[in-house]
Amino acid sequence: MAKIKYLSTGNEACGEGAIRAGCRFYAGYPITPQNELTAYMSRRMEEEKGIFIQSESELSAVNMVMGASAAGARAMTSSSSPGISLKQEGISYLAGMELPAVIINVMRGGPGLGNISPAQGDYFQSTKGGGHGDYRLMVYAPSTVQEMFEMTYRAFGKADKYRMTVMILADGMLGQMMEPLEFDEDIKPEGETRKPWAMTGAEGREAGSVKSLFLGEGVLEDINDRLQAKYRKIEAAECEYEEYRTEDAEVVITGYGTVGRIARSAVDMLRSEGVKAGLLRPVTLWPFPYERLRELKGKGARFLAVEMSAGQMVEDVRLAVQDDPKVSFLGRTGGGIPSEGEIVEKAREKFTSKKEK
Amino acid sequence: MSTTFKKPVSMRDNVMHYCPGCGHGLIHRLVCEVIDELGLREKTIAIAPVGCAVLAYDYWDFDTMEAPHGRTPAVATGVKRVLPDRFVFTYQGDGDLAAIGTSEIIHAGNRGENISVVFVNNGVYGMTGGQMAPTTLIGQATATSQYKRRPEKEGFPLKILEMMALLDGVVYLERTSVHSPKDVLNTKKAVKRSFETQIGNKGFSMVEVLSPCPTYWGLSPVESMKRIETEVVKEYPLGVIKG
Ligand code: SF4
16 A cells, blocks of 8 residues: 655644544634644645634634534544633533544643643643543543554544544644654545434434433433443543563653653663663553553552653552552653653662662 | 414424513524424524523424533534535524623624524523623613613623624624514514525524513513513614614
């Protein structure tokens, strides 16, 4: 099969991944550092006879996606941290209405307006439910431009399969860096694209309704039970992670996205010093690889959670390991990116036995 | 004219939850009659608001969906862009459209979205217990303007149609009422014209219907109709505003 190969930014790779997945509706609002994606969609949607709308607000963008999705289209919006906060209302409604959608968050520094540098401060918001009510998003954490493409592409199939929002949680570094991108020339949309539940006019069938208001006694609880059952199914089936040199690891570094890349080199540096280090990089942040971490702990590993945040994913690492002294944390915020050196030093300080010194 | 009392095909049999004398039931019915007359039932996707009319889908026998409070025109935009050959309208109250959703309605109009909007203005928030709306009249007491709306503290009644008239993307705007049989007929005519505007691919249109909320006006159904005739239409003049 012929391959298409070129250099792409991560933002544009997400855009192309969406197009190749059959996304034909995109609404977005300008915000740095994801602007290349919106601009890319403005060009590509026209070429593919899809719909591009620059909305008046982030709220409007996510609600346009809601309408497009209810009408049966594969639909996407994207933004960066402050804009994603604004979309939370819509995200909660999408969950309540069980509508598929793909949302890309190219994270920047926070809280507030923060800055436009890469950060990972939106982990809680993405994985624990940033809006109201009991719901989950599937969250993918790419760490290369190639993965920005692939995960966005795959997200649409998952969103339709489970009728829910799938989020791509990237950061400003991944969004704006250039790397080689490669995919099959005639790659086709994945998964079921027919949507018998869509609101398309009640021709030849009963009239339908897409809604999230359920006032009857017990009805909402039943719906929540059904949602939770769906989430349990996803936890069992969809958890993905990547491991590097963990076979005999005594120190397992956990890190996702940009941190996952850096931690990989740190593992090699530690190994060259004789420290048995390995990396566990969650590819899905929800569902989170609790079980695999527990297994690694069972084999005697200790953990160093590294993040571009003040410590968010580390809480899930602790939850998995259930043994606090075995988990250490290294975090940078506000655009600070932990270097290989910092990671190595932290690992040495925490895990090299005092006696050896 | 026995046909006047026949239930429109587009209307379900369910007993309505609206208070006695509320305008919503009547306006729902007019909308359904027009949908029947234009043969739109199987092509329609209606977007319900958040407010007293949130349960409109219990009464309408065509495809419907909800929207978050005020985002109704943005949701309608998404539906209509994906299905340009279907008929899409929003049904919104004054809290939904004139307060929390002002941005969405203005920009949908400004983009000239080919949708129809039925805007029911009764000057209060009904569902949440009769709070002040941007459309509440000066001197009107509500749960949240207990000293009666004062311009210096609570601002002025918001005239959405007159604002929207300035937008190039908007092709037809009319304000009607339901306080007399003649006005009910006019409302139906205006709704029909709005729906035909969309079918003809002419662009954005909206009908504002002045409607009674006896419960939170603290008046009987009959007194409420009288109030529209004597007070409300003075602030919100009836007629074609644009188009
Ligand atoms: S509160 Fe007012 S608007 Fe709501 S149903 Fe009752 S009369 Fe109608």
